[in-house]
Amino acid sequence: MSTLTLTINKQDYQLENLDARTTLLDVCRQHLQITGPKKGCDHGQCGACTMLINGRRVNSCLTLAIMHDGDEITTIEGIGMPDSLSALQQAFKDNDAFQCGYCTPGQICSATALIEEVKQNWPSHVSTDLQHPDSLLVQEIAERMSGNVCRCSAYPNIIKAISQVLENEASASTSKTVDNAAQNSSVTGIWSPPSSETQFHKASANNKTITGKAGDHS
Amino acid sequence: MKRFEYSRADAPKQAATSASSKDASFIAGGTNLLDLMKLEIETPIKLVDITRLELEQVETTADGGLRIGTLVTNSDLAAHPEVIANYPVLSRAILAGATGQLRNRATTGGNFLQRTRCYYFYQTDSACNKREPGTGCPAINGENRTLAVLGTSDSCIAQHPSDMAVAMRLLDATIETVKADGSTRAIDVKDFYCLPKDTPHIENVLEAGELITHVVLPAPIKGMHTYDKVRDRASYAFALVSCAAVVDADDNGNLKTVRLAFGGIGTKPWRNEEVEALLTDTDGNSDVITQAADLLLQDAKGNGQNDFKIPLTRRLLKQVIQRALAGEGA
Numbered sequence: 001m002s003t004l005t006l007t008i009n010k011q012d013y014q015l016e017n018l019d020a021r022t023t024l025l026d027v028c029r030q031h032l033q034i035t036g037p038k039k040g041c042d043h044g045q046c047g048a049c050t051m052l053i054n055g056r057r058v059n060s061c062l063t064l065a066i067m068h069d070g071d072e073i074t075t076i077e078g079i080g081m082p083d084s085l086s087a088l089q090q091a092f093k094d095n096d097a098f099q100c101g102y103c104t105p106g107q108i109c110s111a112t113a114l115i116e117e118v119k120q121n122w123p124s125h126v127s128t129d130l131q132h133p134d135s136l137l138v139q140e141i142a143e144r145m146s147g148n149v150c151r152c153s154a155y156p157n158i159i160k161a162i163s164q165v166l167e168n169e170a171s172a173s174t175s176k177t178v179d180n181a182a183q184n185s186s187v188t189g190i191w192s193p194p195s196s197e198t199q200f201h202k203a204s205a206n207n208k209t210i211t212g213k214a215g216d217h218s
Numbered sequence: 219m220k221r222f223e224y225s226r227a228d229a230p231k232q233a234a235t236s237a238s239s240k241d242a243s244f245i246a247g248g249t250n251l252l253d254l255m256k257l258e259i260e261t262p263i264k265l266v267d268i269t270r271l272e273l274e275q276v277e278t279t280a281d282g283g284l285r286i287g288t289l290v291t292n293s294d295l296a297a298h299p300e301v302i303a304n305y306p307v308l309s310r311a312i313l314a315g316a317t318g319q320l321r322n323r324a325t326t327g328g329n330f331l332q333r334t335r336c337y338y339f340y341q342t343d344s345a346c347n348k349r350e351p352g353t354g355c356p357a358i359n360g361e362n363r364t365l366a367v368l369g370t371s372d373s374c375i376a377q378h379p380s381d382m383a384v385a386m387r388l389l390d391a392t393i394e395t396v397k398a399d400g401s402t403r404a405i406d407v408k409d410f411y412c413l414p415k416d417t418p419h420i421e422n423v424l425e426a427g428e429l430i431t432h433v434v435l436p437a438p439i440k441g442m443h444t445y446d447k448v449r450d451r452a453s454y455a456f457a458l459v460s461c462a463a464v465v466d467a468d469d470n471g472n473l474k475t476v477r478l479a480f481g482g483i484g485t486k487p488w489r490n491e492e493v494e495a496l497l498t499d500t501d502g503n504s505d506v507i508t509q510a511a512d513l514l515l516q517d518a519k520g521n522g523q524n525d526f527k528i529p530l531t532r533r534l535l536k537q538v539i540q541r542a543l544a545g546e547g548a
Contacts, residue, residue: 020222020223021219021221043253050319056293058323059249059320062248062252063248063252063323064245064252114318117293117318123297123313124313125310125314125453127313130310131303142453143453145318146317146453146454147316147317147320
């Protein structure tokens, strides 16, 4: 039994005698009635419980609340409410990026962090060049979102929504608002993984898909 | 989940002392441990939280290597400029594993200690020599498609699941620890893992309460760094077979550096330096590659469903060497 203070969506919550076994997800849903984050698998496989801790996306079902005294926690409620949607939330609406909606809070929290990761130039498994990942590519978005499962399989439109926001962010400094960003998106089809042979050929052809050379840079 | 006593450590030695009692465990990222605790496969009665220790730095060492604090997350390590520039095989291996959310929590030290994903280990109503010593191994004649073909025993054929550890083995990393009595030691990754033999529940050489504090990489190795991972899905799946490699060839097409470590096929991250020696100073022709694959897999033993991993490993080895010789890396 323990007492701790959690800072969720910029509000402090005192929790007295909390059972140490309680996950961050269960504290939010069961103790604080913050029910945006969803419990899907409870084993870190589906991503429905995704929240941001100090700006980073995590599976809140796989971490103990007691470990987060003093951390800055953000759930979907802290990202935007119906009268103040974030750009991603609006893009999810505009692009029909959900059907039943159960995975959506996790998808949007995850994608919110993804945009920050892209700004920080983090590479991914499919980045051709680890130092300069081309994060607007469909396969980049798909790879970076692989921790969020959508049982309705709304993936094509989820990718469109994220792509739209990423492109707007990328062009924000140079161009004016695009009338219908979704239609102007460079995403034209559903990305599917190539067969392993294709992948290898691609690697050989452009030299860098799955390679990197040590000693060239330091 | 079983009840446990929770405490937060302020210093490494204090953490080690706190966790030296029976059935105590450290927790950092917790992505594997909490999953196993929910299933009551892991049942620590004492949990020592090490996440507030000052072990989150990546420093350059005097001999040009890197010293990585155990709490550096997988995300941070994979995106670290020094790692991307000089140890891209490590970035690639880490990025090939798990998801963005998991890599944000998973730590360098914790990744080494991941438990196997053998179905029977996870299924608490079945026998498992690793989970409950002496109960038997249903995997040997059961569902073993994902399991190991090298380093196995009559007691256990569970595969080691980590991608990161395969790259660490390739790079000759060293694990630094502090023990409950305050003494420290450095363990080569080569010597860190135990083969299952008849004690598959003992997976590494760490003593009770011994805390991983850092992982040290030697100076970078010149050559083409690659990490290939063959799996059932394009993302978020464990390896059926993976290969971390550093290969360097001279202008005449002769292999000057060959390092190969494999995941998915072994009960621990698998590297055989004799295979590397056989390939070094050759032109990597098909005959040599065949001999190298024969040597790598001479003790490989399939158990039915996982037989396919043996020819798959042969083909992956060939692919890695031939691609490197195709000119990109030299």
